Amino acid sequence: MVSPFDYVEYTNMLKNYDISFKEKTYQAGDLITIVHSTETNNIFLIKEGFVSAYFGDDSTEIYTILAKNNFFCYFPHSENFPKDLHFYALTDVTVYIIDNKEFTFSLSAFPENFGFHYLFSRDVSKHAFYRSILYMVPKQNRLLFALKTFVILFDLEAKEGKFVFPKELNSKILKSYTNLSKKVFYTQLNTLYADGIVFKKDKHFEIDAESLDELEFLT
Amino acid sequence: MVSPFDYVEYTNMLKNYDISFKEKTYQAGDLITIVHSTETNNIFLIKEGFVSAYFGDDSTEIYTILAKNNFFCYFPHSENFPKDLHFYALTDVTVYIIDNKEFTFSLSAFPENFGFHYLFSRDVSKHAFYRSILYMVPKQNRLLFALKTFVILFDLEAKEGKFVFPKELNSKILKSYTNLSKKVFYTQLNTLYADGIVFKKDKHFEIDAESLDELEFLT
Known part of the structure; x- marks a missing residue:
């Protein structure tokens, strides 16, 4: 429209x-x-x-x-x-x-x-909307949902199959945004690293664009 | 505007x-x-x-x-x-x-x-906004904040100094919306009854308009 x-x-x-x-x-x-x-x-x-x-x-x-x-x-x-x-x-x-x-x-x-x-x-309203539905996402998917949210909110474009976040979007900020305990947050992050969905390069988080497309609803 | x-x-x-x-x-x-x-x-x-x-x-x-x-x-x-x-x-x-x-x-x-x-x-966006900030309100004020939210979302007008909610906005719905435990929810509700801020009449929740005005930020 x-x-x-x-x-x-x-x-x-x-x-x-x-x-x-x-x-x-x-x-x-x-x-x-x-x-x-x-x-x-x-x-x-x-x-x-x-x-x-x-x-x-x-x-x-x-x-x-x-x-x-x-x-x-x-x-x-x-x-x-x-x-x-x-x-x-x-x-x-x-x-x-x-x-x-x-x-x-x-x-x-x-x-x-x-x-x-x-x-x-x-x-x-996008900011309020994504914030509000974060709490509707099961805890074990919340970090991934937050990363997907920031791809949308920042209007990022994939480069060589990956979305690259600003380096200031670090673990501390993400942990605060997701409102997860330290243990739950780092367990999720390590799983995402192990599964080849999230990467860290030169202090920047990166996320595989194709994986993100497939994870449409994260229920 | x-x-x-x-x-x-x-x-x-x-x-x-x-x-x-x-x-x-x-x-x-x-x-x-x-x-x-x-x-x-x-x-x-x-x-x-x-x-x-x-x-x-x-x-x-x-x-x-x-x-x-x-x-x-x-x-x-x-x-x-x-x-x-x-x-x-x-x-x-x-x-x-x-x-x-x-x-x-x-x-x-x-x-x-x-x-x-x-x-x-x-x-x-109002719906998303109020939902999103509910989690920023300390738990002990969350029920009152939710009631204030519904006064705004429903565009209620005070009658004889009180806002009257539809009877379908019952305890079960409010507990679900606030995402509080049974114990925390009913403790808050009983405090609001005792303080003369919230009332129940003919199955309808009512809230004192003046008290609500004074409770601007609920921090």
């Missing part, structure tokens, strides 16, 4: 309508922003890099990881959060920052921009 | 463009449909009543409950599910059924309908 969203399309539109926005770069590990509710001052759009979202200060509670072309601090679906949501630069990151009022104006003032609503809303 | 979605608006549009749809009624307990992935033949829109969504046949795995003006089998954000998703009539339910191709046509052929994308997408 619609093609994937690309930040170029949106920023070109902002330029056309003379709507201001700025570009900013963060280094890996930087705290970008903390939000308490859907009422935020700024909307962020990722031009390059990865951003991790945590509830609370405790880094064991990772909620999701955002990638190029994803918006954050854009919450069409909710009012309040159970805890403060922290956004950190997982890698070096370049973002566009748009004032929330300007953002709203850009979408609501011109009917030809209504399609953006759908694209943004769909992309934001 | 946009007003809440009402099924009347959408069905009027369908009639205007001569796009066919039908109306159907199910009795409480009826299985409405099972879906394996986002590729579905029919899209459902609830005119009246409540629909429960379960992953798998096991009724311990409730995913969410949908209410009036919600679409289901409309999945803008995903491709596959970890298990089959079952939709049951939780109460007597009346739905509109729209063929998926006709549904897509109604949204994509006319630019003036693009706004619907946003509304549907946002409403669908």
Whole structure:
């Protein structure tokens, strides 16, 4: 129905309508922003890099990881959060920052921009959706399901039959995202290594694309 | 930015463009449909009543409950599910059924309908969002958070200072949704009774509106 969203399309539109926005770069590990509710001052759009979202200060509670072309601090679906949501630069990151009022104006003032609503809303909801169904996946498949999730969320393309994750998506992050005990997590990881589904090369996790296709439902 | 979605608006549009749809009624307990992935033949829109969504046949795995003006089998954000998703009539339910191709046509052929994308997408994502953050809420607050979630998802209005839930939203359903043990669940419920926050009247759960407002974050 619609093609994937690309930040170029949106920023070109902002330029056309003379709507201001700025570009900013963060280094890996930087705290970008903390939000308490859907009422935020700024909307962020990722031009390059990865951003991790945590509830609370405790880094064991990772909620999701955002990638190029994803918006954050854009919450069409909710009012309040159970805890403060922290956004950190997982890698070096370049973002566009748009004032929330300007953002709203850009979408609501011109009917030809209504399609953006759908694209943004769909992309934001993907993160919530995959997070929510992770808990419906049996524990013994959860790591593999998480890796499949990140292939989709990061919109990765297979290279020589493998999806290569950024090296910052390490064991610690994956263990936190899957919410598994150390023992269960490493048992799964070792099984995936032994089965030739997951590999580690130059600190990057890699996953066999064909195996992933076959594992459609992971029930 | 946009007003809440009402099924009347959408069905009027369908009639205007001569796009066919039908109306159907199910009795409480009826299985409405099972879906394996986002590729579905029919899209459902609830005119009246409540629909429960379960992953798998096991009724311990409730995913969410949908209410009036919600679409289901409309999945803008995903491709596959970890298990089959079952939709049951939780109460007597009346739905509109729209063929998926006709549904897509109604949204994509006319630019003036693009706004619907946003509304549907946002409403669908609410279910995933609240489900996903439930696990970020400390266990001892989870029942209260779930009740607050259903006030929002059902778009309930307070009557004489209380939100009244449908009687089908009973202890069994709430226990399943919160994924708490019997002991933890009933301890929380009894505390909420004792604190005068939750009540049971004529088999309906009720919740004090003012208490709910004060409990903004539940951390």
